[in-house]
Amino acid sequence: MTRAQLQLKSFLGKRNFKGLYTSNPLARTPEYTKFDSKKIYITSFPIRAQHRIDRKNVAWKQVFANENAVDSNQPFPENNFTKSNLLIGPELRKNILSSHASGKSVQEISFNYGITVPRISAVIKLEEARKKVSNMLNGPQKNIQKDVFKMARNMTALFEHIPTKDGRPVLRVSNLSEIPIQKETRQQLFVSIAETQPFGPVDAAKALNLEPAKDMLDRLTSNVSRDGSDKQSSKSSNKNNNSQSSTEPGKSPRAFYADRLEKDRFLYRFTDASVGRVGYHYGAAKDDQKSGRKVKYLPNGVPTYPPPEHS
Amino acid sequence: MTRRLNVPYSLTRKRIRASFSKYNVFNAMTWRKQRPLSTQYRQLFFAKQESRAYHGDRLTEQQFKNHFRAEQPVRTPLESRGPEREIPFGLQTFVGLERRLDFAVFRSFFASSVRQAAFFILKGSVMVNGVKVRSPGYILRPGDMFSVSPQRVLFALGRPKPSVNQSIKLTNNIIKKFNKYIDRCHANPEKMWKKRLENRRKHRVYNARLEATAGQKREQRVQQIKQNFETQRSELEPTQLLKQIMLGQFVPRKPELNSLVTEIRQQMKPAEQGSKNDVISATSATSATSATSANSKNSADSVNSATNASNATNANSSTSQLPQLDRLIKSEQEVLEQQYKADLAAAQTPVYDPEFVNRLPPKLDLLPEDADPQSVKLNLPFSSTGKLYGLSDPAKSWFTPWSMRQFVPTFAVLPHHIEICFESCHAVYLRDPVARPGHSEIISPFSLDIHERAYLWYIARRRKHLPKLD
Incomplete structure (x- = not known):
């Protein structure tokens, strides 16, 4: 056995009679009594200088000792810009759905709870999907219902929920006044x-x-x-939508109306176009090895490689 | 074409991959590589090599370059609060990959690695907006809802399903452990009883059902004790007590009060000499005015009036004993309360029952090596299914009943750009991940300097004139 393999063995720890690693706290799942959702990442068990036996060997028992553990929401020690998100808990979800059912617009709900508009719309969308799937799990797929629910229970137990008071988030969940930097x-x-x-x-x-x-x-x-x-x-902000439909962001209009001036000699006017994007590509499409070609998907999910469009 | 990896989790190369594997956890935890500083090329190549092992190791360089864009989507709040924090532009290097369907499936915990996610997509287990999509490189757009077949998710996140031989071995391990426990219970019943209680306290969830039945019995006992206490306390009402003393039924719980009771009884002799009915009528006559009185003065008065009514001739002689009678009531109440508290405490802590050993199930025989998983029926008290370990339903492709794969939580980072519903195995891609001051939505184990160097590597080698994304 090599040194690295010995280190790996020492890191994983002993297996119990059921084949589970019991001494390594990173191996714990929500089924364990000692599971702590604030200490699941490797940053919770920092390897300090005193834990190093030499340059390559670590005393893992000391690293995983209770007194060494710290609460952390940062999954990777090297990258302090990555943080885990907070989950929308069942109570908050229920409140969002009930306010949607009462006729409030997504923007209003977003403003009330301090959660971004796409996330609120996603919660509503996912609730519909959940209802459909639960019908399936109660009917033809009943044999996996227990396992699916257990999986969902375990996975939600891994993450911290958005802290709420009286059904509303205590702190600001996301900054609603964010804009992209141009x-x-x-x-x-x-x-x-x-x-x-x-x-x-x-x-x-x-x-x-x-x-x-x-x-x-x-x-x-x-x-x-x-x-x-x-x-x-869309009902509430009809005005906005009308104004957007004419100028969809990110899409250049294929045709547009322009005033015909008196001095114009021709009905057509030339506009700028980039070389390679204008006209049809001649030759067999299947043999085309042009890199980074645009893929379009048909409504049935089949990918197609259309010829370049006219500008 | 997928890039092949012969040794994905090499302990010597120590590359961190996008996977929940235990080997990967070890590699990520021990990853401390010295950045080469000798030449710029080495710096950039090292950064590219390490970061690409995590970000799209499945893709070849050419495939990756089709996803790489020079733009780095970044957001900033309109209002400024506190000191300005650094915006991690560099971390947006691999943002193009996060738009891919296979990455989104992995980020939503519907697969245990990006490679597995791509496999699920190729096998037709993934749908985007209700349409089956078989391209792992499908580019998601904001608002797209994707779903994975729950069977696939259970397989990906569940413990690996053991083979029949492995399961028989593990089941025999459990049986051996159980037999040993039975032996120890017979050898040291009292010690094992204590250990049993300790285990129940520790594993509250596991023993919830046992605890519930034990709790019901305990509650019944507590109710009984409370009822007894109430009846005994009502007997200590001054009129009741006096009646009992007069009828000779009362026996004080404190021996030093015996003399007091006999003294009172002697003073009441004329009443005792009369018929019992007289006494009862006399006490009941005064009960209307005195029964509800609680303080000592009132009780003394009531006793006084009771004695007056029963025997007018003896009135003067009995008054001297009244304060003592009051003291008697108080001390009796004290004794009763102490007894009540002790009984309550005893009822709430289980009493050692030496008979529990006889109620234990018999020892089990080990399973033969060629046991048939379908016909096995175990009588283990803690096994709800009575089947082989991990094979309660051998037809399913995961460990049954489902149990979470170990080491999954270590890399479980809830994404900011995807909203997930675990119950339905659906997720919504909210937007492309962005960076903002002090935060990046891209999930990466590498620091900013590595990403910046990887960006420099690819910006010089990028493909220009790539089609714009919608």
Whole structure:
């Protein structure tokens, strides 16, 4: 047995008569009496200098000792930017669903509970899916019902729930006033202005050809989901949707109306197009090895490789 | 074409993979590699090599480059609170991979590794918006709902199903352990009784049913004691007590009060000489005014009036004994309460029952090596199924009854960009993961400097003119 294998054996610890690792706290699952959902990550058991026997060997019993353990929500010791999310608990979920059933829009619910609009819509969507699946589990798939429920119980026990008081989150779950940083703002831009001319954030947005942050935030919160599943919100914010349909973000319009000027000699006008995206690709499509080709999926889930579109 | 890995969890190379394997946990915990600093190429190559082992080790370099984009989606709050924190732009290097269906399935805990997630997709167990999709590289868009067959999820997250031979071995281990326990119970019953109680206290969930029946019996006993206490206390009402003393039925619980009772009885002799009916009528006549009185003064008065009514001639002689009678009542109440508390405590702590050894089930024979899993019927008291260990339902592809795979919680990081419903094995892809000041939604074991160097590696080798994502 190599040194690394010996270390692995010592790390895993002994197996009991049922074949389970009992001395390693990382092996614990919610079925264990000693399971602690705040001490499941490897960061909860830091390897300190005194635990190292030499450069490569570690005294694992000391590492896994109770007095060495710390509470941690950070899964990886090297990366302190990654944190585990908080789960929407059953009580909060129930409240969200009941307020949706009472006719409140997704935006209103989002504002009330401090949870982002897509997450609220997802909770509502998943509840419908859950009902469908529970019908299946009560009917044709009854033989796996117990196992599925046990799995769900165990998996939800792994994570911390959003702390609530009177059915509402105690702390802010997510920041609702977040906007994406535009790539234009990440590089320098020099604008020459008069010394006396004031220059504020609105002027900066104009110079960079960006929309004001408030407009962007409105657009982000009203544009709920791609497939329009959120009917409540679409009813309530009809005005917004109408204005969006003409200028869908991220999609350039294929055709547009333009005023015909008196001096125009021709009905058509030329617009800019990138080489390689215009016209059909000639040759056998199946032999095409062009890298990074766009894949489109038919409604039945079959991938297709369409020829480049006209711009 | 999938990139093959012959030794995914090499203990010497020590690469961290996107998997719940126990070997991976060990490698992640002991990962402390020195960053090469000699040349920039080595720095970038090391960063790329290590980070790509976790982010899409299944993809070849060419396949990965099709997902790599120079853009790094980042968000920032409108209002500024406190000191500015660093925005981890570099961590967005692998954001393109998180859009892939196989990654999303792994991040939602519906598979134990990205490779397994890709396998499930290829086998047609994954649906996106209700349509079966067989491409692991399917790009999810915000709002897409995907689901995995619950059977696959149970298989992925459950303990590995043992073979029949393994199961027979494990079951025999359990039987041996059980027989040993029975032997020890017969040898040292009292010690084992205590151990049994201790185990029940420790494993509350496991022994919930046993505890519930024991709790019911205990509750009945407590109710009985409470009832007895109430009746005895009502007997200590001044009129009742006096009646009992007069009728000669009362025996004090404290021996030093015997003389007091006999003294009172002697003073009441004329009443005693009369018929018993007289006494009863006399005490009942005064009960309307005195029965409910609680304090000592009232009780003294009531006793006084009772004696007056029963025997007017003896009134003067009895008054001297009244304070003593009051003391008698108090001391009797004290004794009764002490007894009640002791009884209650005794009822709540189980009493050692030496007969429990005789109620234990008999020892079991070991199973033969060629036992048929279908016909096995075990009489283990703690086995609800009576089948082979882990094979209660041999037709299922997972350990039955389902039990969670060990070491899964170690890498269980709840994603910010996916909302999961475990009960239905459905999840919704909310948006592409973003970075914000002090936080990144990309789940990665590597630090920012490694990601920044990996970004530098790929930005120089990226494919330009890739189609824009919707």
